[in-house]
Every structure is written in structure tokens, then in C-alpha cells.
Amino acid sequence: MRTIAALHALLTVVMLVLWLAVGDTPWTALANLATFWWTVPALGLMLVALLRRDGRALALFAVPGLLWLWAYGSAFTGGPVEAAADLRVANFNTFVHAEGEQHVLDLVEETDPDVLVLQEVFPPRQQALELALAGDLPYHHVEQSPGVGGVGVWSRHPITDVRLVDEASQVSRTTFVVTIDVDGRPLQVVPAHLISPCPTCGASILERLELEGDVRRAEIGNALAALSPGTPVVVAGDLNSNERSVAYRRLTAAGFRDPQREVGEGMGFTWPADRRVPALVRIDWILVRDLDPVAAWVDEARGSDHRPVVVDLAFPTQEG
Structure with a gap:
């Protein structure tokens, strides 16, 4: 022993x-x-x-x-706090191989988010969701990337501005910053789908890991550079990284908070989401800056290899 x-x-x-x-x-x-x-x-x-x-x-x-x-x-040791939430944000990698969009609609019906962030939204699914969510989440923006689908934001509140984020590399997915008017309060949302483990991106596993680390570092840096200072921010997506990664640490060093750690319960593992295999790692996140986490949880597996992440948030109380 x-x-x-x-x-x-x-x-x-x-x-x-x-x-x-x-x-x-x-x-x-x-x-x-x-x-x-x-x-x-x-x-x-x-x-x-x-x-x-x-x-x-x-x-x-x-x-x-x-x-x-x-x-x-x-x-x-965390858990929900006793405070009123101003909005609910849900994030979900909808999975390229999932059939249709019903698993996304079920998530919306059951969690009723004010902001929905999605990844792997190919054009047919995008068009179906635009029609199906027109009543609950009428405002949306999606950017497509060849071969990997798009990232998108659907919102109950008006989208007032969209800014593309500079692409970090030829293998990076296109993303953007939307500004949402939440009852007169601006909110920035960044949908993220960082580079995945990529068998074609290098001759060896170490070369692939090195490329992926460098690219994810640049992807987060470009997203941070696109933000307007002083406006609350939500970064949500499939980050293909965990809390030890440079991507996570770069965001937390820039003032982002982790609702799952502060007000969630447990590790919040999100992948894989196959019901026969328990989720083993946490690679889907919602991180926030200049917002107060109220509650956070990982929702049930539904039609994807990733589990959805949901958080309730409050705008900081204005003093003076």
C-alpha cells in the first residue's frame, strides 16, 4: 500500500x-x-x-x-442563493448527428430560458428553430462554419448589436458578440465552440494537443478583445476544455465567474451524455462577468452527446 x-x-x-x-x-x-x-x-x-x-x-x-x-x-459546498434572478441562460451543443430539433425544443419548454446559446446548428436545424422559437425567443443570430455547423443565440429580448470575433486560425469556428437589451440593461453574449480534438490537425497526438492549446488560447483572446468594457457578459458554449485549461483560466483571470462552482451542486460534468455512460468531464460552460450567479445546474441528457447547462443570473444592484 x-x-x-x-x-x-x-x-x-x-x-x-x-x-x-x-x-x-x-x-x-x-x-x-x-x-x-x-x-x-x-x-x-x-x-x-x-x-x-x-x-x-x-x-x-x-x-x-x-x-x-x-x-x-x-x-x-455551493448551492442556489436566495435572490431574485433577472434572466435565465441555457447552453446546449445540439450534436451534429442528432435527428431534428425536438431535443432543443424540449429543453426550451422545460427550462424556459431568456437566452439560449447553441452549437452545431446546421442550416436545416437553424431554419426549423427559427420557426419553432419565433414566439418564445423571437430574436436570434447564427453564424455558420463549414463542416461543423453554426453557433447561435436566441433571445426573448431584442438583439441590438452584433460584432464578429476575429478568427484565430483556419480551423477556428466563427463566433460573435451580440448585445441584448434586457429591459433597458445591455448584456453581451458570446457563443463559443472552441476547436475540438482534431485527428487531421497534426501528425501526432502531441502536435494536435499543442495546436489545440495555442488555438484555444487565441480564440479566447480574440473574444475578450471584442467585448465592450463595462457591460455585463455571458460566455457560453462547448469549450472542449476543463477548469485546468488555459481557456478557462484566461477567462477567470479576466474577471469571469463560474456559476456552477459558486451556486451549482457537484462537478457539473457534461460529456459524454449517453445515458449508458455517466458524464465524466465538464467541457460545456457558462461563465459570466459583472453579473451575479443565483443558480446553476446541468440538465438531463436529451438527444445529444453533451448535456445542457442552465444558469439563473442577476444584474448587480446599482448603488448611489
Whole structure:
């Protein structure tokens, strides 16, 4: 048992050194994505070591155990707050291989969002949704990217401005910033679908991971550059990255908050959404700036390989 504990502790120390020394690289990307899963066993093993009164094994297992508590412990201490919400935002990767659009309409009917952000919306699905949602979410904007479908925003409130975001690379998906008038208060929304793991984007897995990391970094940078300062923002989408990624950390460094972490319950895993396999990673996010999270949850699987994400938000109270 002490050998296992020593190896687990050594792996953790190596990863911490890599994170501090080189950050998000092709060598750490896969470990970043799976950090929850290679650290969480330490909690149970700490209990076993305690019951066996093996102090050395307990101390060694505490290294990954404490990393898990530091990185993920807060995900299990949050929950909705008692406050009035001004709007509800739902995000959903609608899945290229899903048939029709009924799974999207079911989500809208059951969650009643004020703003709906979608990915993998191919033209036939776009046209069907424009007709079906004309009553509930009459304002919309969609930008298509060849081969991967479009990203779109549907809104209960008027869209007053649309700005395209500069494309970060030839493999990036087109996106934009819409400004929505929410009862006289402007809100910016960015629908994001960052580059996916791409078998044709490099000769080896490390080259692909390096490209994807560089491109996602640039994609987030371009989106941030397109924002108007001082106006509340929602960034929502399939980010193909988790909380250890440079994309997530760049957004949080720019002042974005994570409603799932603050007012959600649990890890909020979103992929894969096949009912026979539990979701294992969280790659679909809604992050906000200059807005207060009230509630957040991952909705049930429905017709896609991703689960939808829903948040309730409030505009900050104006003082003075």
C-alpha cells in the first residue's frame, strides 16, 4: 500500500511542478482533463490507511487528496442563493448527428430560458428553430462554419448589436458578440465552440494537443478583445476544455465567474451524455462577468452527446 501511496504522491508532485513551471502544454493537457479522476481515489485510500493505522501511507495519500480538496472541494459546498434572478441562460451543443430539433425544443419548454446559446446548428436545424422559437425567443443570430455547423443565440429580448470575433486560425469556428437589451440593461453574449480534438490537425497526438492549446488560447483572446468594457457578459458554449485549461483560466483571470462552482451542486460534468455512460468531464460552460450567479445546474441528457447547462443570473444592484 505504501508503494501505491508513494507513486500517487509522486505523480501529484510532478504535475504540480509542471503546472507551476510550464502551465498548460501538450504534456499536461490530458492530465489536466482527468485531474478529478486521478486525484479522487486518494480520499478513499486515506480512509483505508487511517483504519489500518498506517501513518506513512496516510501522509502520502494526503498529497493527491489535498489537491482534490483544493481543486474540487468547493464544488460540493455551493448551492442556489436566495435572490431574485433577472434572466435565465441555457447552453446546449445540439450534436451534429442528432435527428431534428425536438431535443432543443424540449429543453426550451422545460427550462424556459431568456437566452439560449447553441452549437452545431446546421442550416436545416437553424431554419426549423427559427420557426419553432419565433414566439418564445423571437430574436436570434447564427453564424455558420463549414463542416461543423453554426453557433447561435436566441433571445426573448431584442438583439441590438452584433460584432464578429476575429478568427484565430483556419480551423477556428466563427463566433460573435451580440448585445441584448434586457429591459433597458445591455448584456453581451458570446457563443463559443472552441476547436475540438482534431485527428487531421497534426501528425501526432502531441502536435494536435499543442495546436489545440495555442488555438484555444487565441480564440479566447480574440473574444475578450471584442467585448465592450463595462457591460455585463455571458460566455457560453462547448469549450472542449476543463477548469485546468488555459481557456478557462484566461477567462477567470479576466474577471469571469463560474456559476456552477459558486451556486451549482457537484462537478457539473457534461460529456459524454449517453445515458449508458455517466458524464465524466465538464467541457460545456457558462461563465459570466459583472453579473451575479443565483443558480446553476446541468440538465438531463436529451438527444445529444453533451448535456445542457442552465444558469439563473442577476444584474448587480446599482448603488448611489
